[in-house]
Amino acid sequence: MVLLVQYTILFACILMLVALGGCFSEHSGVINLGLEGIMVMGAMGGALMMRYLPDGTSAFVVVAATILAALLIGMLYSALLAVAAIHFKADQTLVGTAMNILGTAAATVIVKSINTINNPDDHSSIVQYIEEKKAFIVNIGGFEFNWLMLLAVFVLVVSFVVLYKTKFGLRLMACGEHPQAADSVGINVYKMRWAGVLISGALGGLGGIMYITAGVSEWKFEYGVAGFGFLSLAVMIFGKWKPQNIALAALLFGFFRALSNVYAGFDFLVELNIPGGLYNMLPYIVSLVVLAFTSKRSSAPKAEGIPYDKGAR
Amino acid sequence: MRKILKNEGVQSLLTSLICIIVGMFVGYLVLLLIEPTGAFEAIMSVAKNFLGYSRTNMQLKHLGTTLAKTAPLIMCSLSILFSYKVGLFNIGAAGQYVMGACACLYGALGFGWGWLPCLLFAAFAGAAFGVITGALKAYCNVNEVISGIMLNWIGLYFTNMVLTNVKDASSAYTYALKAKGKDAILPTLGLEEFFSRNKYVGIAIPLAIIFAILVWVVLNKTKFGYELKATGYNKNAAKYCGMAEKRNIIVSLAISGALAGLAGAFLYQTDIEQWKVTISSVPTMGFNGIAAAFLGGLNPIGAIFSSFFIQHITEGGTHVDLTIYCSQISELISALIIYLCGFVGFLKMLINTSLAKSEEKHAKKKAEKGGDK
Numbered sequence: 070m071v072l073l074v075q076y077t078i079l080f081a082c083i084l085m086l087v088a089l090g091g092c093f094s095e096h097s098g099v100i101n102l103g104l105e106g107i108m109v110m111g112a113m114g115g116a117l118m119m120r121y122l123p124d125g126t127s128a129f130v131v132v133a134a135t136i137l138a139a140l141l142i143g144m145l146y147s148a149l150l151a152v153a154a155i156h157f158k159a160d161q162t163l164v165g166t167a168m169n170i171l172g173t174a175a176a177t178v179i180v181k182s183i184n185t186i187n188n189p190d191d192h193s194s195i196v197q198y199i200e201e202k203k204a205f206i207v208n209i210g211g212f213e214f215n216w217l218m219l220l221a222v223f224v225l226v227v228s229f230v231v232l233y234k235t236k237f238g239l240r241l242m243a244c245g246e247h248p249q250a251a252d253s254v255g256i257n258v259y260k261m262r263w264a265g266v267l268i269s270g271a272l273g274g275l276g277g278i279m280y281i282t283a284g285v286s287e288w289k290f291e292y293g294v295a296g297f298g299f300l301s302l303a304v305m306i307f308g309k310w311k312p313q314n315i316a317l318a319a320l321l322f323g324f325f326r327a328l329s330n331v332y333a334g335f336d337f338l339v340e341l342n343i344p345g346g347l348y349n350m351l352p353y354i355v356s357l358v359v360l361a362f363t364s365k366r367s368s369a370p371k372a373e374g375i376p377y378d379k380g381a382r
Numbered sequence: 383m384r385k386i387l388k389n390e391g392v393q394s395l396l397t398s399l400i401c402i403i404v405g406m407f408v409g410y411l412v413l414l415l416i417e418p419t420g421a422f423e424a425i426m427s428v429a430k431n432f433l434g435y436s437r438t439n440m441q442l443k444h445l446g447t448t449l450a451k452t453a454p455l456i457m458c459s460l461s462i463l464f465s466y467k468v469g470l471f472n473i474g475a476a477g478q479y480v481m482g483a484c485a486c487l488y489g490a491l492g493f494g495w496g497w498l499p500c501l502l503f504a505a506f507a508g509a510a511f512g513v514i515t516g517a518l519k520a521y522c523n524v525n526e527v528i529s530g531i532m533l534n535w536i537g538l539y540f541t542n543m544v545l546t547n548v549k550d551a552s553s554a555y556t557y558a559l560k561a562k563g564k565d566a567i568l569p570t571l572g573l574e575e576f577f578s579r580n581k582y583v584g585i586a587i588p589l590a591i592i593f594a595i596l597v598w599v600v601l602n603k604t605k606f607g608y609e610l611k612a613t614g615y616n617k618n619a620a621k622y623c624g625m626a627e628k629r630n631i632i633v634s635l636a637i638s639g640a641l642a643g644l645a646g647a648f649l650y651q652t653d654i655e656q657w658k659v660t661i662s663s664v665p666t667m668g669f670n671g672i673a674a675a676f677l678g679g680l681n682p683i684g685a686i687f688s689s690f691f692i693q694h695i696t697e698g699g700t701h702v703d704l705t706i707y708c709s710q711i712s713e714l715i716s717a718l719i720i721y722l723c724g725f726v727g728f729l730k731m732l733i734n735t736s737l738a739k740s741e742e743k744h745a746k747k748k749a750e751k752g753g754d755k
Contacts, residue, residue, distance in 0.1 A: 102527060149721065159724030162471045162527060163676065167724065170669050171717035174710050181708040182416040189705065291710075292663055299531040306528065346543035353532040360529065361522040 081323030097265025102165025105298025106172025111274020114142030143274020458671025474530025476668025482646025508643020
């Protein structure tokens with residue numbers, strides 16, 4: 070039971086972080102379908118940082134450096150989307166899709182080459198971080214508290230405040246609703262969209278490192294992040310692009326995702342004799358059903374996905 | 383010269399070539415970063431693929447393998463471009479492809495069917511997944527990209543579950559068709575002889591080309607295709623003109639799904655590969671279809687060539703020196719090419735504006751000359 074709660078919170082935090090990232094990007098007017106790829110790249114940045122930190126680094130430095138690496142790589146990678154979508158009016162769906170494939174491919178190539186250079190017989194795409202991972206975790210009576218959980222809650226509060234209570238957030242949202250109007254009162258739409266995409270890159274990278282440190286101590290980068298970026302988008306849509314709703318939606322999705330990890334620990338679930346594959350499908354099926362019921366009246370930012378053209382009326 | 387450049391087809395070809403060259407070049411830079419010595423040979427072996435063999439019969443044999451894998455890729459890219467013309471981004475093609483593979487393999491190994499019923503079953507399974515996406519889009523306003531991705535994962539786990547019933551307990555792979563489902567192997571039409579007895583070359587290749595032509599005809603020469611495209615340009619206008627826009631969305635995703643389902647059958651019914659029931663990521667074939675569709679300028683005939691090219695470099699990736707580099711380099715290159723395809727609209731605009739400018743100059747010169755007289 071503790072395990073179920075732990076995994077639910079863990080997965081909910083990951084989904085929430087990435088969904089909040091998507092939320093910033095979409096409120097600025099850019100659809101970020103590349104979150105999956107951003108997560109992979111951020112995870113790679115964090116994992117490599119953990120590997121190359123010298124032994125005996127203090128726990129605080131390990132956590133801070135890893136988070137920083139994931140944030141930076143995520144932001145850097147999201148710049149690919151920003152350039153294409155903001156300045157070159159590219160099809161955002163296409164570019165996002167490309168970034169997802171590119172993210173997994175690039176991370177695999179990078180990790181494999183590093184592994185092969187270190188040891189010519191090693192052609193795997195695995196990074197191990199058994200010792201370093203312990204820095205993230207505090208054990209409280211069987212419940213493994215992860216510092217990243219605290220960070221996720223912090224990000225949630227900050228996102229809410231930034232979006233609704235600051236000049237920056239309100240301007241950002243204006244750019245996603247009616248960029249021409251925003252421009253006419255002197256807001257630089259391009260700058261705001263860059264900010265939105267970069268924030269989503271940072272949060273996506275953070276979600277990525279949290280995902281690969283959840284439960285396991287090594288990661289094979291060929292696997293990517295198993296559709297978590299897209300689940301986060303479903304969370305964002307279900308949460309109606311509002312941080313507080315996103316948090317609740319993430320808890321629901323996190324629960325079903327956790328169930329597929331730990332169902333074997335519940336006697337009554339095992340007795341039902343449902344094949345394991347079904348539990349794996351569950352989060353995706355739930356998200357489809359939920360989307361079917363909540364998408365009718367869309368509360369998406371009005372101008373999302375449309376490249377901003379100064380000359381258009 | 384200007385006349386040639388103005389042609390839509392020439393522009394598409396030109397921009398696609400730019401994407402390929404830049405993509406390959408960046409791939410080369412990555413190889414250089416990994417290990418400078420041998421990087422050039424590596425990128426050349428990616429570009430050469432089967433041409434890297436010195437003997438003609440080996441070249442033909444490997445050309446055959448590339449072609450056998452090109453056929454499903456053509457179908458995937460047709461699936462993507464067909465729905466894209468209707469204004470839908472069917473990223474669910476990857477899942478529909480998986481469902482096609484599931485249906486044909488279970489038809490062959492579970493029911494012991496012949497090749498034609500297996501093909502039809504695969505098309506049906508893909509279409510069924512397409513209909514789910516289409517219905518969700520038409521009636522519940524669910525974004526087809528999100529629902530497509532969810533269905534990709536559902537399809538993958540479903541396939542793993544179903545195909546576990548048609549494999550040996552000791553192996554992760556389904557039975558080979560040549561052992562347990564001979565009837566389901568696609569006929570080779572004698573093509574295998576030409577490709578140095580490469581038994582994987584068969585009817586799938588001509589069929590894929592016929593489907594490409596069919597898609598072109600349907601989209602460009604029929605009322606049905608016109609209605610679908612009209613729905614894609616402007617849903618509300620189409621509705622206003624009396625077209626059933628909801629039906630059109632569902633029908634086009636069903637067709638798109640059937641094409642992707644056939645793609646799965648075209649690969650697995652040649653017996654070139656067996657399904658591994660423990661895989662935990664959606665096969666890249668469907669996503670490569672996106673690359674091929676856009677690289678081919680969203681033209682069904684272009685898709686034939688771009689699919690061959692993508693498969694060519696994917697196969698080429700396995701020929702690099704694997705002690706230094708890894709075969710994923712070709713995945714990286716095709717992903718880069720998709721990314722660059724996002725800039726095609728901008729490149730075309732650049733060509734057109736520079737054309738317009740030079741034309742203006744030309745007209746001015748002419749006017750000046752006229753004035754002198």
